[in-house]
Amino acid sequence: MTKSATGREATSRRINRCALRLADEHGLDGFTMEDLAEAAGVSRRTLFNYFPGKVDAVLGHWKGLDAADVETFRAGGPHHDLMLDLRELVIPILGEKVDDRTRIAQARRVLRGNPRLLGAVHDRYEAVCAEVIDHIVAREGDGFPRADAQIAVAVLAGxxxxxxxxxxxxxxxxxxxxxxxxxxxxxxxxxGS
Structure with a gap:
């Protein structure tokens, strides 16, 4: 990873944390992008280079599935057990999002208090689920029912x-x-499996 990529990720995380804090303190509609730029210590222009709006800033960037992990999963690995392999495929998406109880509790409060944020999270969730379901069907073969792949993803989400x-x-x-x-x-x- 390059130094600029690391710096960019750190700035993105700082903006995301500030947006989450502002949304928790004031609600999503209780602060402006200018307020967020000031809280994060960046210019308004820089802020918009990272996030197009408050919803995206509060939710932050979500990592996609790692190409190497997808290749391993589709080849039947790494454990040759569908649910364990799904864990290995999906968990990296969460990344640092599960590193801090206080942050997770704050994020849940903010999400539950704002239907627009819940809708945006649901849209992201649906996109990831559709991608994972496609990978399961490709891994298991043409005879594998898509509904079974959907069940596996729903169980994992639960x-x-x-x-x-x-x-x-x-x-x-x-x-x-x-x-x-x-x-x-x-x-x-x-x-019983």
Whole structure:
């Protein structure tokens, strides 16, 4: 990674965190892009080079699926178990978004308090799900029902949500991925796989 890419990512994260804080404190409509630029310490022009509007600034950039991970997944790996391999494929998208209980709680408050943000998150979620479903069908072969791929993705999404709740309510200090792996193992046990 180049130094400029690292600097660009740091600026993007700073803007995103400031937008999230402002939305939490004032609501999405309670601050302007000028307010955000000032809070993030960037010019208005720089701000618009990163995000076209407040919704995108609050949600931040979402990483796409890694091409190498997709190739490994479509080839049947890395574990040769669909749900474990889905974990490996999808978890990197979350990246640092699950590193901080306070930030996750703040993001949930902001999202639940604003229908426009929920709609934007839903649109992003649908796009990622459609892509992952296509990869599952390609991996499993033409005879694999698309509905089964949709079920696998829905189960994974449900496990992520349960794991986030457990992580937010955890007082023992366990990390998100510990909760997610526990949820994945519990689902396998409960579903008999």
């Amino acid at each position: 496990l992520l949500d349960v794991s986030l709740d457990a992580f937010l309510n955890d007082t023992s200090g366990r990390q998100f991925f510990d909760h997610f792996d526990h949820s994945l193992a519990a689902a396998a046990r409960l579903l």
